[in-house]
Amino acid sequence: MSERLTVSESSELAFERGVRLHFDETRSAWTLMAPEKVVVLDEIAHEVVSESLAGGVSVAQAIDALAQKFQAPRDEISGDVIEMLQGFADKRLVRAR
Amino acid sequence: MSELSAPFAILAELTHRCPLRCVYCSNPLELVRRSNELDTGTWRRVLDEAAELGILQVHFSGGEPTVRKDLEELVAHATGRGLYTNLITSGILSDGEQLIRLADAGLAHVQISIQDSDDETGDWIAGYAGAQQKKRDLAVTVADANLALTINAVMHRHNIDRIESVIDMALEMGAQRVEIANVQYYGWGIPNRPNLMPTLDQLESMNAIVLRRQEELKGVLVIDYVVPDYYARRPKACMNGWARRFLNITPSGYVLPCHAAETIPDLVFDNVRDKGLADIWANSTALNRFRGTDWMPEPCSSCEYRERDWGGCRCQALALTGSAENTDPVCELSPFHDQVRALAESESQTREVALTYRSFSKTPETT
16 A cells, blocks of 8 residues: 655656646646546646656756746745645655656 | 537447346446447448547447457547547456557556446346456556556445445456445336345445545545445436536447436437537537427426526436426426435335346346
């Protein structure tokens, strides 16, 4: 039995089996397609997912990239990013790489 | 009525053939025979039309969808059109090699049903000796194929006290997710209802265990829980509203809002052999019959919950009150509510009666 993943800055994440990032043309929205679930991503969530799950990066590196992209203070966004990713982990949408 | 939006998912019932004979099967009592199943070309066209209509997910189901020789072709075709594909299977006929071929075709997710954590009772409910072991064997191959795994466990009076070990079994089988669904009384579930209905005490014990384990297993196993509504005070939002988010296509091509809708006698369903899916979605008289809120009688039409529960379930209203147009009698505002509660309590105390197994023959088999 696996254990709950606790997301931190040092985590390296990947999509869980069966989870795919998909652009829904009909509704013009980015989504996570998952078992019996469609998670509609708003613009921020899409950026967080894109940076954090790009492959080969840690959550810390993703936060760096997001801080730069949005010209936001790093320590103001890091908690929100980790909280969002923890929510995805708890729904088994992402896993440790 | 608000503007019609696109559906999100279709249940593609490729066949009604199945090696199992589960006594609560949601398929209709009159099953579609192989000779009347849609052919590969028609399904390919339907999948094209589904993608164009804005559908995102396709659930290949049945019956047992792996009896279709064209399953891999259909999965590949759907994936090629950007659809997310899910296989809902008994797990009896497949092996790891087939799962790898399906994964290569683009399959994302597999759902394997289990009937119990106790193999003997599980096989009895499924009417198939050795079924449970085959399911366990298949589950261990799902991760190798890099597919997501959900275990579907259907609960009733004979297995409800084992809910804890059913959840453990899903964990042992390597699932990321388990659906704990109390039997929904449609199809073959109706004749077997007196044998399956749990007692209120059993339900309350299960509810407590499921809530505790949802918390304990957070981040480990997603537990989706479908409550048994005969004992409820509010109806379920059946299908999130009639023909609002979801379509069901039967093996012979009829387009339904849910798998049980053919029980409603005066509805005329359109068929994908005759019309395009977008046309059917917008114009089918059956799909428009209970869409939205305009059809609602009181107490639904003025109810603050009308766009949350959508009046509950039409098929259940028919089965329990004699009219599909009534408020779902599970709702405490329905004049039939007390009768339904009394029926559940009475049937939960029924002594053992013969099970009616799912079957193609006109005269159902019993034990």
